[in-house]
Each structure stands twice: as structure tokens, then as C-alpha cells.
Amino acid sequence: MFSGQRFYIQQAGSVSKQQIRLLSAALSKAGAIVIDKIVNDQTPIDYFIADSKFSQFDCLKFSSSNNLTADSPVLAGCQFISVDWPVACLKAHQVLPFNEFKLRSLESVSESKSAEPDEPTSKRRRSAAVVVEEADVDSSATASTSLASESASQSLRLPPRVGAWICAQSSLSTPAVSEVACPANADIVRILGQMADTYGSTNDKWRVYSYKKAAQAVKRCSKPIDSRASAQSLPGVGSRLADKIWEIAQSGRLAKLDCLSSDETVAALKLFTSLWGAGPVTAQAWVAQGLRSLDDLASRPDLLNRQQKIGLKHYDDFLNRMPRSEAGEIESVVAEAVHQLGNGFIVQACGSYRRGRPDCGDVDVLVTHPDGRSHAGLLTRLVTHLERTGFLTDHLVSCEENGDHKKYLGVCRLPLSTNNSGQSERRARRLDIIVVPYNEYACSLVYFTGSEHFCRSLRHLAKRLGMSLNEHALYEGVIRRGAVKVNPGRPVNTPDEASVFQHLGVPYRPPNERDH
């Protein structure tokens, strides 16, 4: 019946391993060749079979076969079809037409917008109610940034109105932490966030970027979203997300998310990527090998690297956020150790702690010395010291011994805590330490204080101004070809955090206003 036809069956959704075995056997008997693994440079397959609830896109995205794209040679001329088709064919003892069984194609995307040329709602030029997204380049290019670049070629590009950047706004000025400007939009924000999380366990960071950005835009939107068009008028919301947002607004649900959430391989991907040291690629590989649970991982130490073993050991502790008081205790332990190793060191907890968050995922400690020299070689001594006292229990990343290492990522545990019902061991906590030369203090502080989003926004702004910002310094006179640096530029003198903001032309924001 299927003589010589090459099939691949995707295990996902309602298609279980067991079912694949049965179906494969039946198909083979009917003359088909069932491929169990798609490799890029093999004979192209004829049929990609999967649960009917998936689209072609989902198949590629969540497939355990890595590096598959729509135009991979193996997929040339391949049909994406629901499992229902071969099942029906076998039952009917004949090859049925598969028109009715095709999975949703990749190209339902085709220009749904005939972009009205002079549409006044075209993203920029909105009513002033919401002017809050970055890279929303307004034509009124003011903001002749005080000390900013003199690079002639760069100044030809319109500098964005700095006020439109995230890093120029206080995180307090917009909806309070985990709230929404308009309660009616809460579902939308929540669901877009869940979509971002879900895609977070795939390799598609730009999709995640967009979902997050759209969620932010909706969060800041002060009126209920009452039409598809009003959704698409939001910055960062295009045609596809507008559809999804509108679906949520009407029904309170998103079929796409319901579908993905109910899939066990997607759940496994999320579980695995929540393990420290495992990202989307590794998670995908484990799922492809049939692993689904932490117990499965524990039974296969050969598949785990050193860091992942530590991650597994402390799986629950690492997912748990500590009260800021505990972060304070940890900072004190580190500070005391540093001060035993020398005088005059600056020791400062940054990250979410410095931003004033009530709870912290880890403790990020920055160490420097005003004399500009004593920082050298400190980190090794510090780690050794803290290890001896039993405070540090595991090392995730410590630059071995090239003398001038700067970063340490590890695990610590505070001494027994005594409460009314006796003594109890405390949780293991993630501890990050950086030791930096004093001339890099300001930029390190900006970097290490975050938030991540705030940092990225600041760096993006710097780039648009012909500058460059990293944890070491702010550089001016940077020349790029596209995104590639041609000339690295020269470091700007930045004695303190405020000077970094100044050079970028944005108002200074204290740490608690950087919690974006």
C-alpha cells in the first residue's frame, strides 16, 4: 500500500511511544519505511506524521530532531499529515486522499495587512496616553545627548527620543510589581507571559523576546483592549500577536497555549530547562532519548555534566526564592570574609537585592577596592576562604587559575537556623561574586544591579548613540558595520553610576527604579 514511502512519526501530544510502535509495525507491513530519527543529510522523507493538533511549525519547533527547518533538504517535498491519516488508510485498506488530514501549514501568515499607507494609527503617532516603548523612534529627535558621540556618520541616524526608552523610565511609574494598568487585560498579560515561558524552553529567543515585549505593552495599556486593531496599535504587537491577544480578550483563553500546555513533551522541556545548566538544546536531547522526569535524569548520570549534577542535587532549593533578609545575611558572610583578607574593600550585594525586591533568586555580590590594585587575585583567595569555613558547598563556574579571573558562580548554605521548634538546616542558595578593578566599578554596578531588561535597554540605547556599554566600560566613537563593531571605540571616564546615565542622556534612576 505504501511501498517505499518514507514516514517519520513525531512522538508528541496523543501520539505515544506505544502508538508509534504499533503504527510503525502496521505501516511497515504495508510496505512503508518508517524512519525513527530525522537527520539532515539523509534521503528526504515523504510524510511527517504528528498529532493533528499540531501545526507544521509546532512539529519543527518542538521536534526532538534538532536543527530542522522548513527548508531542510530532508523535508523537501515532504507532507505534514495528521496521524489520523495513516490510521484511516490502514483501517480502510487503501490509500485515502490526505487533503483533509494536512497539518496547518507554515504560511497562513501571508499578508493579512494591506497596510493602509496613511493610517494614523500606524504605531508611532499614537494618542499620548501610552508612549512607553523603546525604539519607538519619534521624528522629533531632540535629546542632543549632553556629552554623547561626535561621530559624524552616527549622528546622521536619528537618535531616538530618549524618553521613549525603557531605561529612561522609572519602573515605579508604571503598574506596580505584578499588577496591570487595566485589570481587564490581566488575562492577556498572564497568557502572553506563559507563551514566552513555553517558548523559553525552545531555542527561539527572539520569539520569547517578542512575547515578553507584547506582554509589557499590554500591561502598560491603560484601557481594556476592545478590538483586534487596538491590540495591534500597541508597540511590539503585530498581526499574529494581535490575533492571539484578541482571542484572549474575547474568550479568556488561547487555544495555542492550551494545546501546548497539555503536551507532555513540552512539559518535559520546561522541567529540564528549569534545571541549572540545562538549556533548550540539552532538554530537547534528553526528551529525544525518552527522558521525562528528574528521576529519569538521576538514573542517567552519564548524560549530565558537572554543573547539571549540582543543579539536580539542589533542584528545589534553586527554584525557591529567598526573603531579602536572608540575602542580607549571605552578603554579610561574604563581606566579613573579604574584610579578613584585606582592608578597604567595597562589598556590595547587587541584583534584585539592590533593587529592593522583597525576595531574591540568588545573591549577587560585587567586590572592588578603591586603590585600584588590591582586587587582583582576591577572588581565588576569597573562594578558598569561604570554602574552608564550609559556607560554599558547590562551585558551578569558577575560572580556574589564570590569575585575573573575575567571576564566580556557586552555592552556599547559611548555618543552622534556630526557630521555636528546634534547629533546621537552611536551603542551599545560589551565590554569584564578581571582583572588578575600581575603574570599572560604575559600569559593573550598573550591569550587576540590572534588571536584565533595564541593562539590555541601556545597552541598546548606547549602541544607537554610536556608543557601547558593557560591564567594563562605556565606549564612545564606536563604529559598526551592521551590528558588527569595526572600531571598538574609546572608554569614557565613568566615576559613578550617574555618569553612565549622563553620557547616555537619560535621567539617573536609583536601583529600585530599575526593576523592569
Add this chain to the structure above:
DNA sequence: ATACAGACAAG
């Protein structure tokens, strides 16, 4: 077509 931040460690 290209950018969406930029760096560093592990292996």
C-alpha cells in the same frame, strides 16, 4: 535583510 546587549566559562 537585519536587528532585537554583550560578555564569559565549560566542554
Add this chain to the structure above:
DNA sequence: CTTGTC
């Protein structure tokens, strides 16, 4: 170089 993390 890829992967993962800050």
C-alpha cells in the same frame, strides 16, 4: 564552536 548563564 556551541551551549548556557549572568
Add this chain to the structure above:
DNA sequence: GTAT
């Protein structure tokens, strides 16, 4: 996924 979106914007330029």
C-alpha cells in the same frame, strides 16, 4: 514575532 515585530519593526525598520
